[in-house]
Amino acid sequence: MTDQELLEKYRDPSSRNYAFNLLVKKYQQKIYWHIRKMVIDHDDTDDLVQETFVKVWASLEQFRGDSQLYTWIYRIATNECLNFLNKKRRRFFLPIGDVEGELMEKLESNSDYTTSGGDPSGEEVQMALQKALLKLPDKQRLVFNMKYFDDMKYEEISEITGTSVGALKASYHLAVKKIEDFLTNR
Numbered sequence: 456m457t458d459q460e461l462l463e464k465y466r467d468p469s470s471r472n473y474a475f476n477l478l479v480k481k482y483q484q485k486i487y488w489h490i491r492k493m494v495i496d497h498d499d500t501d502d503l504v505q506e507t508f509v510k511v512w513a514s515l516e517q518f519r520g521d522s523q524l525y526t527w528i529y530r531i532a533t534n535e536c537l538n539f540l541n542k543k544r545r546r547f548f549l550p551i552g553d554v555e556g557e558l559m560e561k562l563e564s565n566s567d568y569t570t571s572g573g574d575p576s577g578e579e580v581q582m583a584l585q586k587a588l589l590k591l592p593d594k595q596r597l598v599f600n601m602k603y604f605d606d607m608k609y610e611e612i613s614e615i616t617g618t619s620v621g622a623l624k625a626s627y628h629l630a631v632k633k634i635e636d637f638l639t640n641r
Contacts, residue, residue, distance in 0.1 A: 456481075458524035465515060475515070479508055482525060485605075486532045492600045493536045493593070503539055507532045526614040533597060533615055540593055587637040591630050598623055599630040 456464075456477060464474035486507055491500040510531050518527060588596050594616070601607045601615070602623075609620045609627075616623070 462515075462518070462520070462524065475512060478511070478515075478524075482528055483508075485525075486528065489529060489532055489600070489605065490536050492588075492604065493597060494539060495589075499539065503532070503535050507535050510535070522614045523611075526611055529601075530615045530617075537593055537597070583638055583641065584634070587634040590637055591633060595626050595630045595633075598626045599634070602627050 461474050461478050461481070464470045465478070467474075483504065487500060487504050490503045490507070491497070494500055494503065507528070511528055514531075518524070522530075588599065591599065597616070598612060598618075601612045602609070607615075609623050612618075612623050613620050618626075
């Protein structure tokens with residue numbers, strides 16, 4: 456079912472709940488992984504996914520269609536994610552490095568990462584990439600995740616983040632450079 460069909464069903468009071476359930480089913484997994492890459496922890500991610508869809512439910516009637524539905528949902532998820540990370544820093548008066556350290560601990564405890572002699576395994580390479588990503592500022596990490604993992608176009612990321620395409624390209628290339636530096640100097 457297309458987004459337009461979902462919206463039409465949603466606007467009909469007799470099929471509103473059904474349409475919203477279809478919308479959640481369509482986007483839940485993508486939103487989960489979008490958030491999970493930022494907050495690492497499964498429980499925090501589940502909470503943020505739920506908050507995202509609560510906000511979608513509350514605001515869907517006002518959705519004007521100026522952007523695509525999925526970019527609008529991603530924008531809500533992105534804002535929830537960044538707000539969560541900022542609140543976490545403020546609540547515990549943590550500098551960025553401490554939040555990064557906490558996320559790093561969660562990353563390592565949530566993985567099957569093991570060190571073996573010789574060439575690194577795929578899991579080790581993935582872990583190294585995830586550790587490098589945690590070194591990036593939140594917004595750079597967000598841009599990198601959306602471009603690299605979600606294969607979004609800069610124009611779509613621009614709609615989600617409210618940042619110009621040029622600034623996004625610069626942010627992405629800076630992120631790539633920092634990741635390369637981290638991986639070669641570890």
